[in-house]
Each structure stands twice: as C-alpha cells, then as structure tokens.
Amino acid sequence: MxxxxxxxxxxxxxxxxxxxxxxxxxxxxxxxxxxxxxxxxxxxxxxxxxxxxxxxxNPRAVAARLGADLCDAAVRRLVESRQVPARMADLAQAYDTARLRPDPGRGVERVTDRQQIRHRILQIESEMRHETLAAQPGGARPTDQMRQSRDRTVEFLARGIALRTLYQPGALTHRPTAEYAAVVSAAGERVRVLDEPFRRMLIFDRRIAVVSASADDEHAVFVEDPAVLAALLDVFERDWARAERPDWHALAGTPRETGVPAELGPLLAAGLTHRAIASRLGLSERTVAGHIARLREFYDAETLFQLGWQLRGAREGRAEPPDGTAPGAADG
Missing domain, CATH: 1.10.10 (Arc Repressor Mutant, subunit A)
Structure with missing residues (x-):
C-alpha cells in the first residue's frame, strides 16, 4: 500500500x-x-x-474496492495469457513454413551475407532458453555496439539464461571493454581471457553453433549436426578451462560486489532448491537463478556443488573448494 x-x-x-x-x-x-x-x-x-x-x-471500504479491482484485472490478464498461444498459432505456422532455419537434415549451412547472418542469429536468440557460449577474438570490443549488447545481455541473464564468453588479452587494456565486462559480470555473465588464437563462435543451447568462416567475418557456418556440434563444444570447454579469469572490476576501477541479497548465500549453502529459496525470499525462481549466476561468477564456481562449498567455506573460514564435483552433483 x-x-x-x-x-x-x-x-x-x-x-x-x-x-x-x-x-x-x-x-x-x-x-x-x-x-x-x-x-x-x-x-x-x-x-x-x-x-x-x-x-x-473508511479506508477499509476503499481497500476492499481497490483489491477487488486488482483481482478482477489479474483474472482478466490470466485469461488473456492463456489465449496468447492460440492467437499466435497462425503466425507460428507461417514461421515454420517459411523454413527460416537451415534444413536439420543438412546439419551445416554456409551463409555469405553479414545482414543475413545477423538476422539468423537474432532469430536463434529469440528461441534461446538455457545458455549461450561465445568465443570473441580480437581484444577490444566495438564501442558503438556495447550499449545495445549490454542491455540484451542483462535481459538474457534476467531470464535465467547462462552466458559464458571468451576474450583475448587485448580486452584487458581497453578500458571500455573492461567496464563492459565488469557490468555484465556483475549481472551474472562469466567472462574469461585466453591468450591463444581461437575462431569467433557462438553456441546456443548446445543445439546450434554459428562459426566464422572468413577472416573478415562476412561468412559464417550454422551448425546443427550433432557430431560437429559436439566437437565444437569440446573445443570451447577446453579453451574455457585454460582461460584466465581477470578481475574486471579492478580493471574498470569499480568495487567488486556480488549484488546478491545477503540472505541467499546461506540458503544456497544449506542445499535448498531454487524454488525453496525463491519462496523463502519472496522472489521469482528466475530472479533467484540470476542471483546464483552472479554468485558463480563472483566465486568462479563451475558447478552448484563448488559454489555451495565455497559459500560454506566463506562462512567457516575455509579458503578453497575441492577440485571437481561430488558424485551425482548437478551442474547448474
């Protein structure tokens, strides 16, 4: 009120x-x-x-009236929300019929137009649900694209989508790139630096990859073939394991904080599920997932088990988590 x-x-x-x-x-x-x-x-x-x-x-009468109005509005919105898929059915059918994506039977498709590449990536992003892995060579990021990229990144993270990105060392000495990395890291993205050559690549939900196919990035290959995709995932994970984790906040000249409610850490360390934590804190599960992503970036934890161990260690005075994960531990 x-x-x-x-x-x-x-x-x-x-x-x-x-x-x-x-x-x-x-x-x-x-x-x-x-x-x-x-x-x-x-x-x-x-x-x-x-x-x-x-x-x-009497405020009680006013409160009752306002409460009833809000309840009626909520019911109307709920009814409308259930009608949305049916109202979009004809458009969804048209989208599928247009065959905007490569034929899954082919598995690999080369695209030679930059605008078409960007168009296809935006379509894939609109269907993304779980994670994006990105290898971005070249050091400094284009400053004219940072604002839009930052806003989209924060939006994805707020939806509970996990983001991991590899840069090359040139990013460390470019202040705008460091500031950008500090902002998205605080929001939950995990950004590392690999001092080795690698190809520009995006992998969405482990189901489709976009790989640069020319030095000027004018050509790209869209990969859905499971065997090729598995090989690309192995390459990314190998590079990620060797990459360094800079303190982007120090490079950007900003204090490093988790940005996570203090109550969340003990609940997570105690082994509560996302749903239980959300219920305890009065938050949505998506918001809790975003907070956990920020904690994983802050503590550089690969799995939820490692994060829980580090959170308990922070409370009990232990310094480092064990290597690997416990048998059967879920990777968050």
Whole structure:
C-alpha cells in the first residue's frame, strides 16, 4: 500500500481526520494539492460539489474496492495469457513454413551475407532458453555496439539464461571493454581471457553453433549436426578451462560486489532448491537463478556443488573448494 499511497498523502488524510473528517476543498488544496488529488482519485476523500468540501471515508471500504479491482484485472490478464498461444498459432505456422532455419537434415549451412547472418542469429536468440557460449577474438570490443549488447545481455541473464564468453588479452587494456565486462559480470555473465588464437563462435543451447568462416567475418557456418556440434563444444570447454579469469572490476576501477541479497548465500549453502529459496525470499525462481549466476561468477564456481562449498567455506573460514564435483552433483 506504500507505493499506492505516499506518506505525504497519508499525512494529509490523518489531518482531515483530526479535523473531524471534513474540510473544505480549498483548505486541502492549500496544504498539498497533489496529495489532495490523489486521495480524491483513490476515493479516500469524497468531493461534494454543492459546498466544495471533502469527506474522509473508511479506508477499509476503499481497500476492499481497490483489491477487488486488482483481482478482477489479474483474472482478466490470466485469461488473456492463456489465449496468447492460440492467437499466435497462425503466425507460428507461417514461421515454420517459411523454413527460416537451415534444413536439420543438412546439419551445416554456409551463409555469405553479414545482414543475413545477423538476422539468423537474432532469430536463434529469440528461441534461446538455457545458455549461450561465445568465443570473441580480437581484444577490444566495438564501442558503438556495447550499449545495445549490454542491455540484451542483462535481459538474457534476467531470464535465467547462462552466458559464458571468451576474450583475448587485448580486452584487458581497453578500458571500455573492461567496464563492459565488469557490468555484465556483475549481472551474472562469466567472462574469461585466453591468450591463444581461437575462431569467433557462438553456441546456443548446445543445439546450434554459428562459426566464422572468413577472416573478415562476412561468412559464417550454422551448425546443427550433432557430431560437429559436439566437437565444437569440446573445443570451447577446453579453451574455457585454460582461460584466465581477470578481475574486471579492478580493471574498470569499480568495487567488486556480488549484488546478491545477503540472505541467499546461506540458503544456497544449506542445499535448498531454487524454488525453496525463491519462496523463502519472496522472489521469482528466475530472479533467484540470476542471483546464483552472479554468485558463480563472483566465486568462479563451475558447478552448484563448488559454489555451495565455497559459500560454506566463506562462512567457516575455509579458503578453497575441492577440485571437481561430488558424485551425482548437478551442474547448474
């Protein structure tokens, strides 16, 4: 109710009550015109045209009415949400019929137009649900693209999508790139640096990869063949394991913080599930997943087991987690 009714409005309502629950409109407007208008709009003060006075009414009645209105609106939104897939069915069918993606039977397709490459990547991103792995050679990132890239990255992370990115050492000495990496790292992306040559590559949900096929990145290969995709995943994971984890916040000149509610760490260390943590903290599971991604980046934890171990160690004075994971531990 505090968002619905600011303290200044509450104070004015109490003043009207102190005067017997009735004041002139002019008197109330003289004290606080904006608060007066809001109280009248909500119905806590009723305006009488015949004598231009205001009467304070029972807040319980107003709350019941507002609550009923909100409930009705929520029901309408729920009904509408269930109708959305049916309303989009014809468009979904048209999308599938257009065969905008390569034929799965072919598995590998070469695209030789930069705009078409970008167009296809945006389509793939719109269907992404779990993770993106990116190898971005060349050091410094294009500054004119950073703002849009940052906003999209934060949006993906907020949806619970895991992001891991490899850069080359040139990124370390380019202040805008370091600042960008610090921002997305704080949001939950994991960014490392590999001092070796590697090819530009994106892997979405471990189901499709986009690999640069020319030195100028004008050509790309879209890969869905399972055997080729598995080999590309092995290459990325091998490079990721050898890469260094810089302190992007130090390079950017900003303090390094987790940005995660303090209550979340102990709950995660205690072994609670995402759903249980979300229930305890009054958050959505997606928000909890985003916070956990930020903790994994902060502690450089490959798995949830390692993260839980490090969180318990931080509380008990241990320094390092064990290598590897416990048998059967889930990789988050």
């Amino acid at each position: 505090s968002d619905l009714l600011p303290e200044e409005d509450r104070a004015l309502y109490r003043e009207v009550l102190a005067q017997g629950g009735r004041v002139t409109l002019g008197e109330a407007m003289a004290r606080n015109p904006e608060a007066t208008r809001r109280l009248v709009d909500l119905g806590l003060l009723v305006h009488h045209d015949w004598d231009r006075s205001l009467t304070a009414v």
